[in-house]
Amino acid sequence: MFGLTPLNRNQLQKRDGHDFIDFYNMLDDFFNDSPFGFRAPETGVFKMDVKDQGNAYLVEAEMPGIKKEEIKLDYQNDYLIIKVEKNEEINEEKESYLHKERRSSSMQRSVYLKDIDAANVDAKLEDGVLKISLPKSEPAASKLQIEIK
Template identity: 40%
Template sequence: MFEMVPFKKRKEDAFSQLARSFNDIFDDEWLTPFRTLTTSFKADIRETDQAYLVEAELPGFKKEEIEIDYAHPYLTIKAVHNEEANEENDGHQVIRRERRYGEYVRRFYVQDIEEEGIRAALKDGILSLEIPKSKRADRKRIEIRDGK
């Protein structure tokens, strides 16, 4: 389109052209398969006096497709979805075959928790985790002595 001043061409310096070319390379669709090999999911994290509460959005996943692991100090949630759909006509000829694969992974840094007390539930595509905090005191008051 035309600029505000009639018939004036927009001049770009070499750096602007290089930056635009660089961005165009990484915006291309040919990189899309590499970006989506491992995808993250959205999660809400709340803290109470007794526990951390995590709600992760995993719509369409069954509980058998979700793994939850704790290896001090990281809690990892991994969900793998592998789906294949086939449609055949009366002559058993394939009319349509579609496959979908997705792996979603999130790691959370948590420490001073009771590992044995972690509870998880899946309902309506929301994975809820309750991660109880350690019962030991996190803070210790240090008394100051008179210096001599």
């Protein structure tokens, strides 16, 4: 006879083609129990800044609550790839009940950085911020004069 249709708030806020933070997203953020402690709208990724310092690039990624063992850094095909995998298990035993929770989250970002001296890349995780220094290498000659014989 009558049925319930689930309400998807994200579809409502996109009806005019613009993404914006509304009252419901503010409530979701406040009550969010994500193991990462923050929420990036629509994507679930961490915030990242890339600075060109002349002779090197500096990448800073916000990683509150993340341990260095949960982060994997790769540089391949001129891309720096930052991947975070967090697995959490909570076991709580009290007098009359048993409580178990498991969470697994994964996030990944990549940025194109060409002509990097991969042997001298340095990364540190301090106070919830991952700082990666990527020294630039001398760019390969893109123009070569060929002698005709």
